[in-house]
Amino acid sequence: MGCIMQLQTQTRPKVISVQVMEDRIDAATAIQFKEKMRDVTRDGPARVVLDLARVQFLDSSGLGAIVAVKKLLGPDRALELASLTPTVEKVFRLTRMDSIFTIHLSLEAAVAHAASA
Amino acid sequence: MPPVPEVASRAPELHLVFHADPDSVRRSLTQMLGLPPLSGLSAEDRGISELVLAEVLNNVTEHAYGDGGGKVAVSLIEGPAGIRCLVVDEGRAMPGGQLPADRLPGGPDTALQDLPEGGFGWHLIRSLCADLTYGRQDGQNRLGFVLPRQRTLSSRDGGT
Numbered sequence: 001m002g003c004i005m006q007l008q009t010q011t012r013p014k015v016i017s018v019q020v021m022e023d024r025i026d027a028a029t030a031i032q033f034k035e036k037m038r039d040v041t042r043d044g045p046a047r048v049v050l051d052l053a054r055v056q057f058l059d060s061s062g063l064g065a066i067v068a069v070k071k072l073l074g075p076d077r078a079l080e081l082a083s084l085t086p087t088v089e090k091v092f093r094l095t096r097m098d099s100i101f102t103i104h105l106s107l108e109a110a111v112a113h114a115a116s117a
Numbered sequence: 118m119p120p121v122p123e124v125a126s127r128a129p130e131l132h133l134v135f136h137a138d139p140d141s142v143r144r145s146l147t148q149m150l151g152l153p154p155l156s157g158l159s160a161e162d163r164g165i166s167e168l169v170l171a172e173v174l175n176n177v178t179e180h181a182y183g184d185g186g187g188k189v190a191v192s193l194i195e196g197p198a199g200i201r202c203l204v205v206d207e208g209r210a211m212p213g214g215q216l217p218a219d220r221l222p223g224g225p226d227t228a229l230q231d232l233p234e235g236g237f238g239w240h241l242i243r244s245l246c247a248d249l250t251y252g253r254q255d256g257q258n259r260l261g262f263v264l265p266r267q268r269t270l271s272s273r274d275g276g277t
Contacts, residue, residue, distance in 0.1 A: 003139075003140060003143065024143075026139070026143055026171060027139040027142065027143075027171070027175045027178070027179075028139035028140050028142070028143045056164075057164070057167060057168070057171075059168060059171040059172060059175060059238075060172055060175070060235065060237040060238045060241060061175060061235075063237055064233075064234035064235045064237070065234075067232050067233065067234050068234045070229070070232065071229060071230055071232060071234075074229075075229055086160075086161060086164060087161075087164030087165070087167070087168060090164070090165070090168075091168065091237075091241065094240065094241055094244050094245070095221065095237045095240065095241065096221060096223070096224075096225075097223075097237075099225055100223075100227075100232060
């Protein structure tokens with residue numbers, strides 16, 4: 001497998017944000033994405049914001065991996081999403097998975113929301 | 118030099134054969150999106166086309182072939198209603214010889230640990246393409262569909 005999935009994290013008092021540095025989460029990287037997300041969120045604040053600003057393409061494998069991360073975090077932690085690009089937003093909407101995630105327009109909005117919670 | 122054939126008057130087409138595995142699918146999608154007829158689409162239609170083709174090719178990789186892998190052939194031809202696509206593989210036939218029913222997994226009341234991590238693919242394909250057909254012929258799966266221009270699909274997209 002030649003494709004590498006890179007994540008960049010930033011921890012604030014109440015929230016950890018994870019930016020996906022790749023332009024796609026697809027069948028070639030979904031498993032790697034899920035494992036790296038599990039690693040970077042293992043400790044830290046209860047609220048996790050996944051910043052998808054750079055992700056231009058998400059297929060159903062990538063969507064499944066994001067759902068899997070939400071399940072891994074368990075009922076006491078939250079996975080929220082920020083900065084969905086148009087095609088990614090469409091995948092969430094068409095599968096109705098937009099109803100199980102809190103989706104923020106930007107990372108700043110997500111962090112402000114977490115700070116006020 | 119032989120005379121140049123009159124290709125300019127013909128609709129753009131692309132024919133590609135590659136190995137069905139996740140890395141090759143990714144590379145081939147990038148290649149397809151950068152060449153006619155897909156390269157001429159709007160950004161939105163290109164995104165939709167890539168999604169539909171990715172879901173179809175992931176299905177071939179994961180279900181028709183499984184771990185062994187095999188060849189998959191994609192033909193894209195510009196037509197009046199959109200881009201007509203044909204995807205042919207030599208893997209296992211669809212269960213029951215037909216396409217899976219359109220069923221979206223999960224629902225608003227699904228418990229956290231029961232949330233679906235898959236099963237979205239056919240719903241996405243059916244939502245975003247037209248004239249979907251499947252046939253088994255000479256040991257090959259033949260999946261045909263049209264990638265319409267977005268304005269003709271907007272009413273089915275659930276958009277607001």
